[in-house]
Amino acid sequence: MTHDDAQVELEAVLNTIVDGVIIINDRGVMQLFNPACEKMFGYKPDEVIGKNVKTLMPDPYTTEHDGYIQNYLNTKTRKIIGIGREVRGRRQDGTTFPMHLSVGEAKIATRTIFVGIIHDLTRRQEESEKFENLQQKHFHLSRVSAMNEMGSAIAHELNQPMTATINYLEAGKVMLDQNNALDVEKLKSVMDRAVDQTKRASEIISRMRSFIRTGDLDKKPVELEICLKTAVELALMPFKTVGIKCTYDISRDIPEIYVNSIQIQQVVVNLVKNACEAMLESDTKELHISAKRHDDSAFVEIGVADSGQGIDQEQQEHLFTPFTSSKKDGMGIGLSISESIISNHGGRIWADINEPLGTRFCFTLPISTGDD
Known part of the structure; x- marks a missing residue:
């Protein structure tokens, strides 16, 4: 040639x-x-x-x-x-x-x-963005669905402070209508209580709106204890009359973590809700929330343990498979979504037997400076 x-x-x-x-x-x-x-x-x-x-x-x-x-x-x-x-x-x-x-x-x-x-790589990036958008919509629909399921409990939770507010305001009105000398300090105390109850209702509504909102999905520095307790309180609303005892063990050496707080709360709400449902027929109803540095210290490990009936080996193998559920009316997508969220954050999620009773779900999140 x-x-x-x-x-x-x-x-x-x-x-x-x-x-x-x-x-x-x-x-x-x-x-x-x-x-x-x-x-x-x-x-x-x-x-x-x-x-x-x-x-x-x-x-x-x-x-x-x-x-x-x-x-x-x-x-x-x-x-x-x-x-x-x-x-x-x-x-x-x-x-x-x-x-x-x-x-x-x-x-x-x-x-x-x-x-x-x-x-x-333009097409690959476009496909990746489309997938991420669809995934975020899926996560959002799951949160909305969770709120729909807890609708009556939320209504009851709101009804208490609103009823108390009305009662305090009516009491204040009666005091103003009385002909005798007005006790200003007593009236001020009644008004303060009405304000406190209104703030309580406002906080509940704000918590609901934050949980189901769309929009900003960036990871930001989050104080883990506040994030966990907010989610747990939200998930416990429908179970307040069941008699569940909730305890916390959160290490003090955990720094702020860079996460999407809404999505992490979505995982915690799902795990706590599942744990509470698993204890409905149990004599002992104990929920334990823990957080500590994981073994290699580059991760934090969060645990949600219950004293329910537990899960068998076959259930454990398929826990995170979509549309697999041990509940009669369950669709079986909550744990699958939770796994996707934790995986997207660079962590992992699993279930263990909680001795002597129940199940313990754990997930890890990387401790990051936000520069990764």
Whole structure:
């Protein structure tokens, strides 16, 4: 095969390959720009060949690129060369897109060239975003469903402070209507109690709205004890007349954790609700909530233990399988959703036997600085 034949064959390969191929010299100047790159970046070859490859990069890659090449040529320390990684490219119109970049080195006579192979990740990112949006909608519907199931309990919980408020206000009205001298301090005390009850009702409503809201799904620093107790109190609303004793054991050495507090509360509400339902027929009704640093200390471990009838080995194997439930009217998706949420946070969830009675569900969450 002649040199010309080899050149024609190489061009045919480069013209048909679906990934972008760019060849640059040791100064970062582009020498080859295949058709796949034209589609990705929107440039014609004659618009970029002879220019620095930084043309195709947004900040901060623009300022870093030449330094990478010179560092490698001087020290042979690999930061990009021979290592694939995800970066962003900049199109001719200024927009950016995600891509996977692999860079290889080749020696031709006395010259060093670098060959970049580029795979456009735009579609993968779009599919990932669609999946995440659907998943978040699924999580939200699950929270709304949980609130619907607890509707009567919530109504009862709201009715108590509202009734008390009305009674206090009526008492105040009677005091104002009396002909004898008004006891201002007594009236003030009655009004203060009415305000306290109104605040209590407002807090319940605020808790409901926060639990079922959509919107901000970012992870933020959260004080774990407050997060847990808020969720537990919410989940216990329908079971206040059952006689469940709830205790806490939360270590004081747990720092703030970076989580989506709404989703973590969703997991806790589901586990506590399941635990309470498991104890309805039990003589002993004890719920224990714990939180401590996990064995490797990079995680915190949260536990929800009950004194119910427990679960057998077969149930334990399928606990987190969607649409598997031991409850007569259960759909069996609560634990599956909980597993997805914990997995998305970088943790894991499992169930153990709680000696001497019941089941203990545990899940871990990474202790993070928020920079990960």
